[in-house]
Amino acid sequence: MIELENVAMSYGGGELLSDISLQLAPGSFHFLTGPSGAGKTTFLKLCYAALMPTAGHVRLFDTDVRAMDRDDIALARRRIGVVHQDVQFLDHLPVADNVALPLTVSGRDTLDESVNLRELLSWVGLKARADALPPELSGGERQRAALARAVIMSPDVILADEPTGNIDWEMSQRLLQLLVELNRMGKTIMIATHDLNLIRAAKGQVQARVLRIAGRRLQLAGADL
Amino acid sequence: MKRPDFSQVADFIVGDAQADRMVPPTGITARLTLLSAAAMAFLAVFALALSVATGRMADRWGEELARSSTLRISAPADQIDAQTQAALRVLEQTPGVASARALSDEEQRALLEPWFGPDLPVETLPIPQLIEVIETADGYDAQGLRLRLSAEVPGAVLDDHTRWRRPLVSAASRLRLLGWVSIGLIFGAMAAMITLAANAALAANAQVIAVLRLVGARDSYIAKAFVRRYTLRTLTGAAIGVVTGIGAILLLPSAQTTGGFLTGLGFRGAGWLLPLVIPLLAALVAFLATHLAAARTLRELP
Numbered sequence: 001m002i003e004l005e006n007v008a009m010s011y012g013g014g015e016l017l018s019d020i021s022l023q024l025a026p027g028s029f030h031f032l033t034g035p036s037g038a039g040k041t042t043f044l045k046l047c048y049a050a051l052m053p054t055a056g057h058v059r060l061f062d063t064d065v066r067a068m069d070r071d072d073i074a075l076a077r078r079r080i081g082v083v084h085q086d087v088q089f090l091d092h093l094p095v096a097d098n099v100a101l102p103l104t105v106s107g108r109d110t111l112d113e114s115v116n117l118r119e120l121l122s123w124v125g126l127k128a129r130a131d132a133l134p135p136e137l138s139g140g141e142r143q144r145a146a147l148a149r150a151v152i153m154s155p156d157v158i159l160a161d162e163p164t165g166n167i168d169w170e171m172s173q174r175l176l177q178l179l180v181e182l183n184r185m186g187k188t189i190m191i192a193t194h195d196l197n198l199i200r201a202a203k204g205q206v207q208a209r210v211l212r213i214a215g216r217r218l219q220l221a222g223a224d225l
Numbered sequence: 226m227k228r229p230d231f232s233q234v235a236d237f238i239v240g241d242a243q244a245d246r247m248v249p250p251t252g253i254t255a256r257l258t259l260l261s262a263a264a265m266a267f268l269a270v271f272a273l274a275l276s277v278a279t280g281r282m283a284d285r286w287g288e289e290l291a292r293s294s295t296l297r298i299s300a301p302a303d304q305i306d307a308q309t310q311a312a313l314r315v316l317e318q319t320p321g322v323a324s325a326r327a328l329s330d331e332e333q334r335a336l337l338e339p340w341f342g343p344d345l346p347v348e349t350l351p352i353p354q355l356i357e358v359i360e361t362a363d364g365y366d367a368q369g370l371r372l373r374l375s376a377e378v379p380g381a382v383l384d385d386h387t388r389w390r391r392p393l394v395s396a397a398s399r400l401r402l403l404g405w406v407s408i409g410l411i412f413g414a415m416a417a418m419i420t421l422a423a424n425a426a427l428a429a430n431a432q433v434i435a436v437l438r439l440v441g442a443r444d445s446y447i448a449k450a451f452v453r454r455y456t457l458r459t460l461t462g463a464a465i466g467v468v469t470g471i472g473a474i475l476l477l478p479s480a481q482t483t484g485g486f487l488t489g490l491g492f493r494g495a496g497w498l499l500p501l502v503i504p505l506l507a508a509l510v511a512f513l514a515t516h517l518a519a520a521r522t523l524r525e526l527p
């Protein structure tokens with residue numbers, strides 16, 4: 001699905017990430033941890049081609065990102081749902097339209113999917129806020145809307161950057177539940193998080209691998225979290 | 226060559242209501258774009274009318290210029306025939322003269338009729354004999370001809386129309402050129418104005434564009450929302466401007482055009498269709514300008 005081979009990344013200064021290799025197998029469940037500023041967001045951006053690696057190869061669905069043109073990247077993003085750390089919406093459109101945005105821009109009929117959309121909104125607890133505008137949402141509501149937007153296309157891969165950063169434990173559990181269920185349906189999941197409790201909670205339900213970025217490298221963290 | 230696909234043009238104009246909603250409406254830029262397009266089109270109508278009218282004038286004068294000059298022979302009645310023959314001989318030998326012909330009495334009478342009436346006894350009056358001289362394309366040396374005539378035909382006066390018409394023709398041609406240059410400048414300014422407006426809109430909607438891109442929108446989808454807006458807006462504005470401009474020309478007091486120096490500022494016959502090209506051209510300019518601006522902005526995004 002997503003494959004990194006000896007990838008290095010720098011923003012112009014020294015290397016932030018070095019010699020990273022990883023294959024996200026279909027149906028796998030990964031957590032990504034590491035201290036703030038270690039490069040978790042950077043790593044995820046490499047995975048949806050928002051950044052190009054400074055060395056090595058990133059392959060999305062078996063195609064090297066350097067060989068993809070802009071339309072190829074757009075098409076690949078329809079198969080990768082992303083919850084961004086700094087979630088942004090179209091502030092002039094209501095939440096429901098924002099959640100359906102990936103369907104709209106890929107030319108799918110949103111009417112066909114309206115049942116789906118309503119179900120999803122109630123899943124993330126935003127049914128009552130469907131007609132609100134994004135600037136009217138709380139931080140947690142924004143993150144839930146972002147998750148809903150990330151999964152509406154039923155993508156093959158879901159990348160979530162701190163999806164539980166602003167929400168309480170109960171809601172975190174519910175979001176995790178949603179992701180676990182998606183994983184059981186065969187989706188590949190990667191969650192960047194500081195929240196060790198979340199990781200522990202997940203471990204009871206799925207076989208999750210925990211990756212840690214430390215010292216510019218990606219390591220498989222021990223099972224003793 | 227690819228045949229133009231008109232269904233695509235129709236799609237473009239009808240548009241995708243969904244895609245259109247993606248970009249928030251922009252009140253003031255929209256109205257300013259419309260207004261400037263209208264103003265530019267209004268000016269373009271006048272520049273076009275000027276070019277067409279001066280073009281018509283230059284052509285007409287140019288034609289007459291090529292035609293003729295006149296030699297007038299005034300002499301005592303008994304010498305006039307001899308001098309006429311002498312003048313014709315001189316003219317025959319002059320390089321640059323295509324033909325020369327003495328006007329008959331009937332023709333001279335016809336020329337004088339508007340002033341003296343039909344019953345004028347031309348034969349008995351001491352009116353000068355006129356010789357019509359047709360030049361070749363290169364023309365003749367008027368100065369040289371005058372010198373020769375003064376030696377051989379003392380009663381001859383060369384009336385060279387070209388001397389006063391030629392500068393007028395070149396002024397008219399210059400005016401026509403100016404008209405076309407103005408049209409070029411107007412469209413250039415329109416392109417610059419639309420590029421500025423589109424760039425402002427693209428910058429103001431940077432977040433919208435970034436979000437659309439991140440959720441998997443293609444560049445063409447994003448660009449279309451902007452391009453369509455500015456193209457239709459310019460088309461509408463320019464159409465309003467052209468209609469107003471034509472109206473203003475129709476309201477001009479009509480000038481006396483027959484035979485005068487002035488030909489009325491305006492169009493003739495099918496020429497009235499010419500200004501209708503302006504909105505189409507403006508829309509094309511807007512399309513290209515916005516397209517380039519959008520492509521430039523999108524290229525910067527991941």
Ligand SMILES: Nc1ncnc2c1ncn2[C@@H]1O[C@H](COP(=O)(O)OP(=O)(O)OP(=O)(O)O)[C@@H](O)[C@H]1O
Pocket residue numbers: 011016034035036037038039040041042043085
């Ligand atoms: N566009 C950028 N240009 C330059 N430096 C950047 C850029 N984005 C991030 N960085 C730097 O790269 C480092 C890693 O950033 P990144 O956002 O990947 O960290 P993170 O692990 O996600 O941190 P956090 O847990 O706080 O979200 C940071 O030191 C950051 O300042």
Ligand SMILES: [Mg+2]
Pocket residue numbers: 040041042085161
């Ligand atoms: Mg981060």
